[in-house]
Amino acid sequence: MAGVVEQAAMLPPLGIEQLAVEPQPEPTELWGQQHTLTCGFERSGIGLHSGKLTRLRVLPAAAGAGRYFVRVDLPDAPQIPAKLTSVHRTQLSTELCVGTASVRTVEHLLAALAALGIDNARIELDGAEVPLLDGSAQVWVEAVQQAGWVAQAQVQIAPRLAQPIWVTAGDAFAAALPAAALRFTYGIDFEQSAIGNQWQSWSPSALSPAAAGAESFAEAIAPARTFGLAHQVEALRQQGLIQGGSLENALVCDASGWLNPPLRFSNEPVRHKLLDLVGDLSLLGNFPTAHFLAYKASHELHVALARQIAQSLL
Ligand SMILES: [Zn+2]
Numbered sequence: 001m002a003g004v005v006e007q008a009a010m011l012p013p014l015g016i017e018q019l020a021v022e023p024q025p026e027p028t029e030l031w032g033q034q035h036t037l038t039c040g041f042e043r044s045g046i047g048l049h050s051g052k053l054t055r056l057r058v059l060p061a062a063a064g065a066g067r068y069f070v071r072v073d074l075p076d077a078p079q080i081p082a083k084l085t086s087v088h089r090t091q092l093s094t095e096l097c098v099g100t101a102s103v104r105t106v107e108h109l110l111a112a113l114a115a116l117g118i119d120n121a122r123i124e125l126d127g128a129e130v131p132l133l134d135g136s137a138q139v140w141v142e143a144v145q146q147a148g149w150v151a152q153a154q155v156q157i158a159p160r161l162a163q164p165i166w167v168t169a170g171d172a173f174a175a176a177l178p179a180a181a182l183r184f185t186y187g188i189d190f191e192q193s194a195i196g197n198q199w200q201s202w203s204p205s206a207l208s209p210a211a212a213g214a215e216s217f218a219e220a221i222a223p224a225r226t227f228g229l230a231h232q233v234e235a236l237r238q239q240g241l242i243q244g245g246s247l248e249n250a251l252v253c254d255a256s257g258w259l260n261p262p263l264r265f266s267n268e269p270v271r272h273k274l275l276d277l278v279g280d281l282s283l284l285g286n287f288p289t290a291h292f293l294a295y296k297a298s299h300e301l302h303v304a305l306a307r308q309i310a311q312s313l314l
Contacts, residue, residue: 037149047104047132052244056126056131058113059122061120068081093299111222115221132249135272141217164176173294179290181203189295221275222275227269228253230253280306283303292305
């Protein structure tokens, strides 16, 4: 989830636009092998918004299956693909839905799987929200690393972006720029001095479990926890949100500073935003080779950018 705060604090009414740009040369494609887990793993925890305890299992899946959720607590165990077409709501977390089956706060787990190059995974859960755990993706990354991975026969295609694409909302934006290598960059700017103006950039050397970039995601991005502003907590709770949020699983800040230090990084909030961006853009299936750049954005803007990219790749 993207800080309890950012959307309410910073986003004016959403007016998404895509600006016209000059046509660029035809895109080329990068190819690589697909991967899945060697074996499954299970973790349990409460959901950030629901506050309910959910048990979640991540299992190997066939080549070409993609990453998908299965609500094993519902009749006929409906499947929910981790794709843009499943996105239902993006208020303070990303929620997927197929029919009446939904799963919320998918972004941290999906970021871990995508950044570690796990293309195919069956994610079973017995509730409607992915456990928040410590508010970061660290537990998921460690679980994937412990489970191990295996290359699959089928190749994946990483399309190259043909031209820049961006979406805006007030002074917030999210953009994708053609680039020689995949990179994610994020900026935030809060009036609270404990947060202030922060930037972070991360580039995997390749989206493969064996790549050096996977290690740096584990070290530099995955441990960053979600965050919020103390003065917004009560209002959100009264709206039925963040019922599972606490000082144990979210950094909370007020005008005088952090309520629950120490931070894991001096710029932990923006690293978490980058984590959210990776998770939301993973709904594209494969990341196009591009430099993704977001500033003061939200799940809503991340998903809006992904939708524009998907259209451009058709
Ligand atoms: Zn988040």
